[in-house]
Amino acid sequence: MEIEIATIGGYEEVGRQMTAVRAGNDVVIFDMGLNLSKVLIHDNVRTEGMHSLDLIDMGAIPDDRVMSDLDGDVQAIVPTHGHLDHIGAISKLAHRYDAPVVATPFTLELVREEIKDEQKFGVGNDLIEMDPGETMTIGDHGVELEFVNVTHSIIDAINPVLHTPEGAIVYGLDKRMDHTPVIGDPIDMQRFREIGREGEGVLCYIEDCTNANKKGRTPSESVAREHLRDTLYSMEDYTGGIVATTFSSHIARVTSLVEFAREIGRQPILLGRSMEKYSGTAERLGIDFPSDIGMFGHRKSVDRTFKRIMNEGKGNFLPVVTGHQGEPRAMLTRMARGETPYELDDGDKVVFSARVIPEPTNEGQRYQAEKLLGMQGARVYSDIHVSGHLRQEGHYEMLDALQPQHIIPAHQDLKGFSGYVDLASEQGYALDRDLHVTSNGNVIPIVE
Numbered sequence: 001m002e003i004e005i006a007t008i009g010g011y012e013e014v015g016r017q018m019t020a021v022r023a024g025n026d027v028v029i030f031d032m033g034l035n036l037s038k039v040l041i042h043d044n045v046r047t048e049g050m051h052s053l054d055l056i057d058m059g060a061i062p063d064d065r066v067m068s069d070l071d072g073d074v075q076a077i078v079p080t081h082g083h084l085d086h087i088g089a090i091s092k093l094a095h096r097y098d099a100p101v102v103a104t105p106f107t108l109e110l111v112r113e114e115i116k117d118e119q120k121f122g123v124g125n126d127l128i129e130m131d132p133g134e135t136m137t138i139g140d141h142g143v144e145l146e147f148v149n150v151t152h153s154i155i156d157a158i159n160p161v162l163h164t165p166e167g168a169i170v171y172g173l174d175k176r177m178d179h180t181p182v183i184g185d186p187i188d189m190q191r192f193r194e195i196g197r198e199g200e201g202v203l204c205y206i207e208d209c210t211n212a213n214k215k216g217r218t219p220s221e222s223v224a225r226e227h228l229r230d231t232l233y234s235m236e237d238y239t240g241g242i243v244a245t246t247f248s249s250h251i252a253r254v255t256s257l258v259e260f261a262r263e264i265g266r267q268p269i270l271l272g273r274s275m276e277k278y279s280g281t282a283e284r285l286g287i288d289f290p291s292d293i294g295m296f297g298h299r300k301s302v303d304r305t306f307k308r309i310m311n312e313g314k315g316n317f318l319p320v321v322t323g324h325q326g327e328p329r330a331m332l333t334r335m336a337r338g339e340t341p342y343e344l345d346d347g348d349k350v351v352f353s354a355r356v357i358p359e360p361t362n363e364g365q366r367y368q369a370e371k372l373l374g375m376q377g378a379r380v381y382s383d384i385h386v387s388g389h390l391r392q393e394g395h396y397e398m399l400d401a402l403q404p405q406h407i408i409p410a411h412q413d414l415k416g417f418s419g420y421v422d423l424a425s426e427q428g429y430a431l432d433r434d435l436h437v438t439s440n441g442n443v444i445p446i447v448e
Contacts, residue, residue: 001023001447002022002448003022003164003445003446003447004022005019005020005206005444006020006066007019007438007441007444008063008067009031010173010410011410011438012413012440013413014085014210015033016059017062018032018033020070020074021162022071022072024139026075026138026139027067028160029074029097030078031080031087032089034084034088034089036084036085038060040365048118049120051120055089061092062089063440064093073139076099076100077102080160081154082111083154086174087114091114091115091123095124097125100126101128103130104157106281108128110277132147132185133188133191134147143163143164144163145162147160147161148195150187150188151176151178151187152175153249153387154250155183157175166200167405168202169206173206173208173411174210174389175390176218176387176388177189177217178218178220179220180222181220196403202403202404203446204406205399205404206410207407207411208412209412209416210389211387212391212395212419212423213419217392218388218390219386224253224353224384225253228257228351228384229260231351233264238349240348242318243321243332243348244257245351245354248274249278251278251287253385258320262290267318268318269305269318270294270296271297271322272302272323273297275295275321276295302331302340303341306341307341314342323369324353324354325362325366326366327365328365346377347377349379350379351384352384353384353385399424407435408438408444409421409437417437
């Protein structure tokens with residue numbers, strides 16, 4: 001059986017992930033993502049009303065025209081998790097393929113919301129829910145799709161595995177090796193080890209290289225939780241304003257903020273469109289939030305809430321807001337510019353439970369936001385966070401578990417690939433033989 005892998009997006013940057021695997025006549029697409037930084041550099045751009053070709057020209061979504069070079073039929077579109085760099089282009093591209101979107105429950109619900117918000121295209125693809133540990137038959141030639149549970153900075157993340165007669169294709173974006181997660185099950189390393197040693201083994205491993213240049217291992221989310229607890233407890237006697245921000249999609253972190261706010265005697269309130277969307281979706285799917293917690297996304301509702309906080313006393317509340325990357329339209333950035341009824345005073349605390357995504361647009365926006373907060377007298381607490389991506393020791397462990405015949409680094413640019421190329425080379429892999437450093441728009445034959 002012929003096996004080809006099309007590296008469509010996410011092989012020259014962090015963002016707009018998209019990869020297709022052809023096994024015989026059957027094609028499976030993994031991820032259809034958005035490069036948000038390409039959107040943020042334009043003022044007031046709303047992707048919902050834009051054509052896919054315009055977004056491709058902007059570099060915001062994958063250029064999927066290379067799919068015409070694959071001689072087969074798309075059988076499934078499989079997003080690994082609900083971050084926009086993995087699902088943000090589904091509403092723009094999925095309608096081109098007569099194939100269902102197959103994902104875990106939380107991811108699928110976020111895909112459904114993206115499709116509902118779409119204004120340019122009608123997306124009629126079937127949406128199929130599949131849990132970690134389950135499998136699905138692909139086509140009629142002995143190909144099977146499996147979901148393996150992984151841990152990341154969002155709930156319900158998986159690594160999909162395409163089992164073919166020639167061996168398994170493991171799509172390894174995005175994960176960290178968390179054995180004590182705050183929400184959900186630990187990473188299923190036992191299953192990865194089994195896949196590496198059963199049947200024909202692992203034919204190809206496609207791996208996220210975000211932290212491949214960093215030594216050591218990525219800490220568990222439980223470490224970030226304790227750091228956050230200690231930080232907020234240190235503010236227990238402060239009577240002024242405390243504001244926190246984190247990734248809206250990081251449900252484990254948001255629930256920790258909610259819990260610790262109550263423990264220091266403050267009422268948590270979630271503010272911002274994406275904060276309301278992700279936490280509201282998680283709550284509908286069974287994540288436990290306090291029954292009286294407020295979640296407000298509409299601008300007028302947010303400003304009314306800020307007025308209430310100012311009237312009843314900032315010391316009684318802990319607003320959890322959007323804006324951890326300094327995004328221009330996010331709540332925290334508006335607060336820093338003095339554009340909300342919430343007034344920052346000298347000594348007020350702003351907790352960033354997130355690191356800057358290492359990309360120039362984000363770095364510049366975050367720098368500006370922190371400077372503006374400081375000009376209003378706020379005290380900034382940065383980097384109360386752990387990454388959702390493997391560092392070097394995690395990569396070594398995955399290679400040992402899977403023992404793949406071929407490796408394709410992904411989720412970075414060439415500079416970001418360098419650390420992974422070095423560690424894979426140390427394990428006996430060689431460039432242009434079984435270690436394939438590639439770029440967007442290429443097709444790599446694995447079995448001819």
